[in-house]
Amino acid sequence: MAPLTRFDLMAQSSDLDASPEPAPAPLLRSVLSLLIFVHCFCVLVVLASTFRRSTLQARLVGIFGPYTQLLHFDPGLFTPFHHTHGFPADDDAIIAVDLYASGELPVERQPRLKTVTLPAAGSSWLGSRQRSLRLAKRLAAYADPDDEREDLSSGLARAIGSRILREHDAQRAVVRCLRRSSQPLDLATLYEGFPPDDPTAAPYDSLLYEADVWIDEDGEAQVQRRVAQAEAAPRRVVPAP
Amino acid sequence: MSFRPGYFTELIETFGRGWNRFWFLPSDPLPCAVLRIAVGLLVLFHLLSLSGDIDRWYARAGLLPPATVQTLVLAEVRSPYVHPSYFNYLGPTGTRIAHGLAIALAAAFTAGAVSRITGVFTALALLAYIHRLPLVAGHADPALVFLVLYLSIGPADACLSVRRWLRGRRTGHLVQQPEQRSYWATLSLRLIQVHLCAFVAMQALVKLNGDAWWNGEAIWELLAQTHSRPFDLTWLRDYELLVNFWTHAIVYYQLAFPVLIWNRLARPLLLVLGVAIWLSLALATGLLLFALAMIVGSLAFVPASSYRALSMRLPVPAR
Numbered sequence: 001m002a003p004l005t006r007f008d009l010m011a012q013s014s015d016l017d018a019s020p021e022p023a024p025a026p027l028l029r030s031v032l033s034l035l036i037f038v039h040c041f042c043v044l045v046v047l048a049s050t051f052r053r054s055t056l057q058a059r060l061v062g063i064f065g066p067y068t069q070l071l072h073f074d075p076g077l078f079t080p081f082h083h084t085h086g087f088p089a090d091d092d093a094i095i096a097v098d099l100y101a102s103g104e105l106p107v108e109r110q111p112r113l114k115t116v117t118l119p120a121a122g123s124s125w126l127g128s129r130q131r132s133l134r135l136a137k138r139l140a141a142y143a144d145p146d147d148e149r150e151d152l153s154s155g156l157a158r159a160i161g162s163r164i165l166r167e168h169d170a171q172r173a174v175v176r177c178l179r180r181s182s183q184p185l186d187l188a189t190l191y192e193g194f195p196p197d198d199p200t201a202a203p204y205d206s207l208l209y210e211a212d213v214w215i216d217e218d219g220e221a222q223v224q225r226r227v228a229q230a231e232a233a234p235r236r237v238v239p240a241p
Numbered sequence: 242m243s244f245r246p247g248y249f250t251e252l253i254e255t256f257g258r259g260w261n262r263f264w265f266l267p268s269d270p271l272p273c274a275v276l277r278i279a280v281g282l283l284v285l286f287h288l289l290s291l292s293g294d295i296d297r298w299y300a301r302a303g304l305l306p307p308a309t310v311q312t313l314v315l316a317e318v319r320s321p322y323v324h325p326s327y328f329n330y331l332g333p334t335g336t337r338i339a340h341g342l343a344i345a346l347a348a349a350f351t352a353g354a355v356s357r358i359t360g361v362f363t364a365l366a367l368l369a370y371i372h373r374l375p376l377v378a379g380h381a382d383p384a385l386v387f388l389v390l391y392l393s394i395g396p397a398d399a400c401l402s403v404r405r406w407l408r409g410r411r412t413g414h415l416v417q418q419p420e421q422r423s424y425w426a427t428l429s430l431r432l433i434q435v436h437l438c439a440f441v442a443m444q445a446l447v448k449l450n451g452d453a454w455w456n457g458e459a460i461w462e463l464l465a466q467t468h469s470r471p472f473d474l475t476w477l478r479d480y481e482l483l484v485n486f487w488t489h490a491i492v493y494y495q496l497a498f499p500v501l502i503w504n505r506l507a508r509p510l511l512l513v514l515g516v517a518i519w520l521s522l523a524l525a526t527g528l529l530l531f532a533l534a535m536i537v538g539s540l541a542f543v544p545a546s547s548y549r550a551l552s553m554r555l556p557v558p559a560r
Contacts, residue, residue: 020267020422029265032428036264043436047443051450069324071390072371075383077318081444083526084462085451092468124471124527127290127379131298133469134377135305138313152316159309163302182465185458185478199475200467 043073050076092133093140093179093208094118097164103171103214110172116164135160139177143209153177153209154223161213162221174226177209264431267422269545270399271552273429274353277360277397279537280388281351284363287385287530288344291370295340296333299373313376324372342366350389353402360393380531387436388538395429401552433541438499441535445495454492457485463525471527487521494518502542515539 024032042064049057061074068074075081084090095118100110119132139160142153157175165173181204187196195201210226297303305313307329314324331339343366350359367386371378398404399420453459461484464474477484494514501507516536523532 021424023267024265024424029261033260033264036428036432039432040435044439047439048446050443051447070368072368072378072383072386075378075380076443076447078375079378079380079383080447081380082447082451082454083522084453084459084466086453086456086458086462087451090462092466094468119468124469125529127287127530128294130379130469130527131374131377134379138376149316152313155309155312156305159305163297163304166302167297180467182462182467183475184465185461185481185484187478199465 042068046074047076050074050081088179088181089137089141089144089146091179091182093136093177094133095136095139095160096176096178097161098174098176099165099168099170100172100174101170103216105172107172107174107212113168113170116168118160136177140179140208143177145208150225154211154225157209157211157225158213158221158223161211161223162215165213165215165221172212172214175209175211175213175223176207178205179208180204181206264428265424266427267424268427268430269549270396270420270423270426271401271548272541272543272545273392273395273397273426274399274401274405275548276388276430276433276537276540277353277356277392278351278401279540280385280392280534281347281363283381283530283534283537284347284367284385284389285344285351287367287381288340288347290530292340292344296336299328299331299340299370300333300336301329301331302333305374305376307373310374310376317376324375326369326372328369328373339366339369343369353398353404355404356398356402357393357396360389360397364389364393380528381534384437384440384531384534384538387440388433388534391429391432391436394432395426396423397429399423399426430541433538434502437535437538437541438502440538441495442499445492448492448495454488457481457488460484460488460491460525469527470525471529472524474524487525491518491522502539508542512539512542 023029045057045060045064046068049061053061061068065074069077080090097116097118098107099113099116100107101113102110118136119129122129124130139153139156141147142149142156157177161173161175165171180200181194183194183196183199183204184190190196194203211223212226213221213223216222291298298305301307310324327339328336343363346359346363346366350356350363364386367382367389371382371386448454448459451459453462461477464470464477464484494511495518498511498515502511519532519535523529
């Protein structure tokens with residue numbers, strides 16, 4: 001047996017008495033080696049180009065994308081593994097859905113039944129809450145004035161609104177997406193109007209999206225955006241260059 | 242400069258020997274068994290945590306119907322995206338049944354009941370959740386999928402398993418009996434090690450694309466998120482250097498791990514540091530399952546001899 005090297009992690013099992021499994025036949029070993037090489041190449045290329053892709057990387061990923069996407073080896077497509085880059089888009093967002101009984105009356109002429117929020121109150125350790133926060137952040141991203149995707153935000157709001165309506169036997173809803181700006185590390189850079197001692201105060205919440213969702217006479221969910229995009233107030237003074 | 246005669250022949254032969262030793266040297270299946278249990282428990286925890294509102298999220302008429310998901314995904318990916326999921330065709334009752342079956346499969350995999358088969362089906366079940374809602378897929382999901390898939394390759398049920406227990410009842414030993422070393426066990430662990438290194442490197446690379454991980458404020462940005470943070474640690478505002486250190490430590494660890502973990506001397510230190518680093522990230526983000534998945538994945542680097550020494554301390558069942 002060859003002397004152990006630092007790479008022989010598995011070779012430290014010499015305390016075993018049983019004879020080892022016979023080595024793979026040369027043909028099997030060659031086939032396995034080829035499969036390992038191709039697999040590792042695919043995985044390394046998609047993971048090495050998660051955030052940005054060159055033309056070459058994009059072409060390569062395009063070729064074996066069906067394989068890596070099928071097995072979720074390309075997770076950066078939708079999951080932000082950087083967690084934050086400190087941009088407003090990385091701030092938490094929530095979705096609030098006001099429910100009303102009648103689909104025909106405007107909301108000003110009927111009482112609000114209740115408000116459902118995504119995420120609901122609960123522990124931040126739980127996957128359910130994290131999933132809701134990711135959904136809200138996605139709606140916020142589509143509604144962000146800097147990169148607005150009206151068709152996507154409306155489709156998302158309609159889907160969420162119609163589901164919440166069915167759950168609560170209501171006919172009309174107002175779906176809102178609120179992004180909460182985070183406090184900067186240096187409070188001296190906060191703008192006036194943002195209370196330094198309460199990071200959950202109203203000025204920190206900016207309304208990014210608001211739409212009416214209702215069930216029409218055919219039982220289909222309809223959506224209409226209420227207002228033009230709200231401008232999110234900056235939370236801190238930009239230092240002079 | 243010129244290459245001496247026979248250089249390329251020697252290069253290829255040396256690489257070939259190293260390749261074969263790296264991937265095919267038979268090894269103890271005990272690490273696979275330990276990982277199977279740890280990964281299985283994480284999958285069970287993950288699936289059980291979905292149970293509360295399983296049909297709200299995953300049924301065909303859930304918060305995001307399949308057609309909406311398709312539209313959103315195509316808008317993001319801008320290329321054909323393969324995401325088959327049986328949840329796309331299931332109503333609330335079918336969704337609950339499928340979810341129950343997934344939990345049963347994960348439990349069987351954890352227990353070591355024909356882990357090669359139950360592992361593959363557990364991975365397929367995990368993929369069904371992911372492909373139903375890729376837009377809100379969690380950080381732990383990809384790690385759990387590749388861990389389960391790779392463990393399905395090796396003899397992960399060779400010990401510490403139902404199969405082994407049934408056989409051990411006759412001999413009165415749980416794991417102390419010698420196991421047959423297997424190159425499939427090596428293959429399984431090596432794939433986990435290589436994929437984990439690439440996965441950690443990817444996390445470091447994406448962080449380096451933003452200013453917050455360079456200027457040391459990324460951890461503060463996470464602590465300042467009032468909806469997602471698990472604890473209010475904003476008192477750390479008064480300790481800016483500590484916040485900077487915490488931020489840099491995560492990035493430097495993720496940069497160092499894929500390289501230094503292969504060094505025998507650095508490995509124990511990295512494994513211990515990893516527990517602190519991943520848990521600290523969970524403290525800032527609430528991503529506990531993700532942190533645990535990364536810690537458990539790192540166990541693939543613990544030598545078999547360490548597991549075997551630990552297993553010797555396990556109580557031997559009475560005959």
